[in-house]
Amino acid sequence: MKPEANSTLGSATRALPVLPIKNTVLFPFMFIPLSVGRASSRAAVEAAVSSEDKMLVVVAQRDPTNDQPTEADLYSVGTLAVIKKMAQSADSIEMLVQGVERVSLQKLEQTEPYLKASVAAVPFPNDRGTEVEALHRTVLEQATKVIALAQPEAQVNVQQLAAQTAGPLHLAYLLSSMMGMDLQKEQALLEAPTIEEALRLIHNFLAHESQVLELRNQIAGRAQTEIDKEQREYMLRHHMQAIQRELGETNPEKAEVELLRERLDQAKLPDDIRKEAERELRRLERIPSASPEHQLTSTYLELLLELPWQKATEDRLDLPYAKQVLDEDHYDLEEIKERILEHLAVLKLNPQAKAPILCFIGPPGVGKTSLGQSIARAMGRKFERISLGGMHDEAELRGHRRTYIGAMPGRVLQALRRAEVNNPVIMLDEVDKLGHDFRGDPAAALLEILDPAQNHTFRDNYLDLPFDLSKVFFITTANASDTIPRPLLDRLEILRLSGYSDEEKVEIAKRYIVPRQLQQAGLTAEQLVFTDATLKHMISRYTREAGVRLLEKSIGRVTRKVAVRFADGSKEAVTVQPADLAELLGPERVAPDQVRKHLPPGVATGLAWTEAGGEVLYVEASLLLGSRHLRLTGQLGDVMRESAKTAQSFLWSHAKLLGINPKQFRSSGLHVHVPAGAVPKDGPSAGIAMITALASLYTDTPVRSDTAMTGEITLTGLVLPIGGVKEKVLAARRAGIRRVILPKDNEKDLRELPKHVRAEMTFVLAETIEDVITDALPSVLTPALV
Amino acid sequence: MSQQSGRWMQAFAASAISLTQANVWQPFVDVYRTGNGWLIKYELAGVRPEDVRLSINGPRLTLHGMRRDSCIEEGCCHYRMEISYSHFERTIELPTDLERATLTSEFRHGMLLVRVEKEDRR
Numbered sequence: 001m002k003p004e005a006n007s008t009l010g011s012a013t014r015a016l017p018v019l020p021i022k023n024t025v026l027f028p029f030m031f032i033p034l035s036v037g038r039a040s041s042r043a044a045v046e047a048a049v050s051s052e053d054k055m056l057v058v059v060a061q062r063d064p065t066n067d068q069p070t071e072a073d074l075y076s077v078g079t080l081a082v083i084k085k086m087a088q089s090a091d092s093i094e095m096l097v098q099g100v101e102r103v104s105l106q107k108l109e110q111t112e113p114y115l116k117a118s119v120a121a122v123p124f125p126n127d128r129g130t131e132v133e134a135l136h137r138t139v140l141e142q143a144t145k146v147i148a149l150a151q152p153e154a155q156v157n158v159q160q161l162a163a164q165t166a167g168p169l170h171l172a173y174l175l176s177s178m179m180g181m182d183l184q185k186e187q188a189l190l191e192a193p194t195i196e197e198a199l200r201l202i203h204n205f206l207a208h209e210s211q212v213l214e215l216r217n218q219i220a221g222r223a224q225t226e227i228d229k230e231q232r233e234y235m236l237r238h239h240m241q242a243i244q245r246e247l248g249e250t251n252p253e254k255a256e257v258e259l260l261r262e263r264l265d266q267a268k269l270p271d272d273i274r275k276e277a278e279r280e281l282r283r284l285e286r287i288p289s290a291s292p293e294h295q296l297t298s299t300y301l302e303l304l305l306e307l308p309w310q311k312a313t314e315d316r317l318d319l320p321y322a323k324q325v326l327d328e329d330h331y332d333l334e335e336i337k338e339r340i341l342e343h344l345a346v347l348k349l350n351p352q353a354k355a356p357i358l359c360f361i362g363p364p365g366v367g368k369t370s371l372g373q374s375i376a377r378a379m380g381r382k383f384e385r386i387s388l389g390g391m392h393d394e395a396e397l398r399g400h401r402r403t404y405i406g407a408m409p410g411r412v413l414q415a416l417r418r419a420e421v422n423n424p425v426i427m428l429d430e431v432d433k434l435g436h437d438f439r440g441d442p443a444a445a446l447l448e449i450l451d452p453a454q455n456h457t458f459r460d461n462y463l464d465l466p467f468d469l470s471k472v473f474f475i476t477t478a479n480a481s482d483t484i485p486r487p488l489l490d491r492l493e494i495l496r497l498s499g500y501s502d503e504e505k506v507e508i509a510k511r512y513i514v515p516r517q518l519q520q521a522g523l524t525a526e527q528l529v530f531t532d533a534t535l536k537h538m539i540s541r542y543t544r545e546a547g548v549r550l551l552e553k554s555i556g557r558v559t560r561k562v563a564v565r566f567a568d569g570s571k572e573a574v575t576v577q578p579a580d581l582a583e584l585l586g587p588e589r590v591a592p593d594q595v596r597k598h599l600p601p602g603v604a605t606g607l608a609w610t611e612a613g614g615e616v617l618y619v620e621a622s623l624l625l626g627s628r629h630l631r632l633t634g635q636l637g638d639v640m641r642e643s644a645k646t647a648q649s650f651l652w653s654h655a656k657l658l659g660i661n662p663k664q665f666r667s668s669g670l671h672v673h674v675p676a677g678a679v680p681k682d683g684p685s686a687g688i689a690m691i692t693a694l695a696s697l698y699t700d701t702p703v704r705s706d707t708a709m710t711g712e713i714t715l716t717g718l719v720l721p722i723g724g725v726k727e728k729v730l731a732a733r734r735a736g737i738r739r740v741i742l743p744k745d746n747e748k749d750l751r752e753l754p755k756h757v758r759a760e761m762t763f764v765l766a767e768t769i770e771d772v773i774t775d776a777l778p779s780v781l782t783p784a785l786v
Numbered sequence: 787m788s789q790q791s792g793r794w795m796q797a798f799a800a801s802a803i804s805l806t807q808a809n810v811w812q813p814f815v816d817v818y819r820t821g822n823g824w825l826i827k828y829e830l831a832g833v834r835p836e837d838v839r840l841s842i843n844g845p846r847l848t849l850h851g852m853r854r855d856s857c858i859e860e861g862c863c864h865y866r867m868e869i870s871y872s873h874f875e876r877t878i879e880l881p882t883d884l885e886r887a888t889l890t891s892e893f894r895h896g897m898l899l900v901r902v903e904k905e906d907r908r
Contacts, residue, residue, distance in 0.1 A: 008809050046863045049863070049867050050858055050864065051858075052854065052855060052858070052871070052872060053809070053871075053872040053873070054872060055809070083867065085867055086864060086866065087865075087866040087867070087868075088864075088865045088866060095867075098809075
């Protein structure tokens with residue numbers, strides 16, 4: 001039977017009820033269940049079933065939302081249909097219709113009570129050819145694929161289905177109804193003028209559909225793979241455990257616990273610590289290894305086992321040997337060496353003696369850190385160093401409690417763990433550069449660590465067990481003592497390492513630095529010789545420091561330059577002369593201190609102490625007629641400003657004695673300046689220099705230019721002692737000044753000076769301001785003052 | 787592709803199997819084997835005997851006809867319609883040459899009975 005060949009209507013035109021439908025198209029041969037609610041549609045259906053052959057025309061409407069479609073709202077091609085079954089209910093008609101053939105709407109006969117139009121058959125196309133055949137087959141394949149992709153479980157055999165269709169057109173209608181194309185495409189298919197066109201439409205649709213479906217399956221497949229992978233891993237782990245059990249291998253967690261237990265048995269622990277460790281170990285056994293607790297506990301146990309609870313090195317209490325070691329490593333520093341030998345002696349007599357806590361204070365580069373190392377060497381102890389510079393969190397020293405993620409023991413315990421003994425020398429560097437913030441003050445933790453009375457039960461937050469630190473030899477270092485917290489300073493035994501004089505530096509260079517640098521450069525002592533004059537020149541013109549760090553760098557540069565010559569093949573031994581230094585080190589870096597040969601009235605020579613050594617400075621004063629202010633410049637700190645005011649006040653109150661007209665104080669202001677203006681200065685020690693400068697100004701008498709002075713003043717005219725005498729005297733000497741006025745109370749400090757320096761210099765020891773003025777301004781003093 | 791179209795697919799697959807020209811319906815049929823031939827019973831209630839026509843073509847027996855909806859009159863309308871009306875057609879094939887058989891038919895209780903008797907081999 002060939003549907004293409006038949007036509008129910010034939011060439012006649014018939015008037016039939018029209019049923020507009022939404023969203024879909026009824027194709028010939030296809031069944032479609034319809035539900036009719038609209039009054040006009042119900043009327044059309046009723047009219048159709050009341051006719052003999054139960055036919056009507058089903059037409060798709062262009063706009064599915066329109067409830068009163070007119071002729072313009074309907075497509076012009078519809079489908080002649082037979083109502084197969086129908087049933088009415090109160091508000092709708094359910095029916096099953098089957099398409100018969102396509103028809104075109106010719107003329108609308110009536111619109112009330114239902115649409116009725118005269119229609120004419122649009123005969124089925126009947127084109128044949130290889131094109132159609134090819135398309136037909138392609139569509140079959142595509143349909144098989146799409147159905148397999150979309151509904152793998154539906155088991156529809158497209159080939160079988162196709163065999164039962166009445167031709168390619170019928171197949172196209174069938175597939176279109178099955179797949180649910182959109183309305184425009186369905187309508188286009190219905191109206192297709194040729195079979196080829198119809199097949200092409202369905203072909204394009206299927207191609208698109210199969211792409212979308214493949215993509216969808218890919219996405220769904222990816223999600224599936226991920227789940228599968230996890231499941232697989234889980235299964236494999238289970239298998240692995242089963243295999244391990246079969247082979248008699250215990251699981252790794254167990255092995256770890258066993259290992260720790262073995263170590264615990266072998267470790268020498270005090271009883272209470274052992275008890276604690278065993279408790280932790282039992283806990284560890286119960287915690288599954290996947291839990292973060294497990295890692296935490298095992299790390300803790302490891303620390304417990306590694307800490308040197310009872311392990312100690314034996315002290316080498318051999319005094320001559322210790323002295324030899326200390327002398328080998330450091331020049332001079334007699335006081336410190338003595339102190340260390342004392343301690344060794346005490347230890348020899350009383351092994352239980354508590355170690356002192358030393359604090360080396362001195363400018364950079366004087367050998368504080370290396371001194372710590374030689375102390376350790378001299379005593380035969382291990383050496384550990386903790387830098388406190390910039391530390392601002394108490395927990396760094398004392399540790400974090402174990403509840404915190406990533407908690408660690410403090411630096412002190414870490415150092416002990418590294419040292420592996422409980423009596424190392426621990427050097428706490430830069431104790432004056434501790435910071436502190438809201439997280440706490442590390443200095444407070446240091447108090448406990450450094451107090452011999454309580455550090456035998458030091459409790460680290462992480463360890464949470466007492467650890468005995470009393471055997472540890474603590475050494476702290478600092479550049480200045482004034483920034484060390486007071487309570488901390490009290491616990492320390494202060495040893496000051498002041499700067500070295502040029503002569504000492506020459507000795508240090510000859511004994512330690514030059515041999516070390518030669519060795520590093522791979523040269524022998526014969527190949528390169530530094531004369532004393534050369535070293536001295538290098539010290540005075542290329543470095544300016546209290547220590548020897550720059551000197552060592554300069555010597556290093558020279559040795560490397562010379563090493564280049566030897567490496568190039570030179571065989572000639574080199575002796576470096578002062579004149580060679582310009583070539584080797586470049587132009588001189590430091591100009592000798594400018595000594596002012598003649599001082600105008602109002603200028604006095606002072607001495608200052610800096611972390612890098614001593615300095616010569618000048619106090620300049622001048623009168624400001626008409627003003628009454630005291631002006632202070634030169635970056636002076638509060639203490640220094642106050643001593644300037646004190647000086648002025650003293651002179652004012654003692655004007656008569658000095659022969660100064662008191663009116664001067666009221667009629668003119670005063671300006672005091674201390675160069676160099678860019679360097680901040682503070683401290684009381686310029687007091688006598690200030691008062692001398694002012695006395696010189698008011699009396700219009702110049703100060704002795706060969707004399708430098710330092711000392712604090714009081715309003716009643718006393719001269720108080722100051723610090724840094726050695727550095728200041730050395731600075732004065734470096735500048736070529738040979739007379740220095742010092743407070744009487746500083747006389748004891750002169751012992752620190754090397755003998756030859758003491759011999760060279762003249763010291764004037766002042767008790768009162770009168771003593772100073774008598775010396776510096778001999779001509780101004782009225783007999784009454786004396 | 788929506789679920790709806792999945793359901794539809796089944797419906798269309800079923801319809802495609804019983805495919806004939808869309809505007810004719812097929813009456814149900816029972817075929818019996820008898821002592822010397824076949825008895826074919828068509829369910830044709832409400833069909834007037836003069837509207838029925840039988841034709842044979844080799845082994846094929848085809849029944850044409852139509853059931854008129856005799857209740858149609860002015861002002862009366864279907865409330866429910868399950869019975870198929872209008873033209874019907876049904877072709878069955880029998881493993882025998884119908885040209886050389888004797889066919890008799892009768893209407894009984896709304897059923898059309900067609901008796902096929904093989905001719906005696908003399």
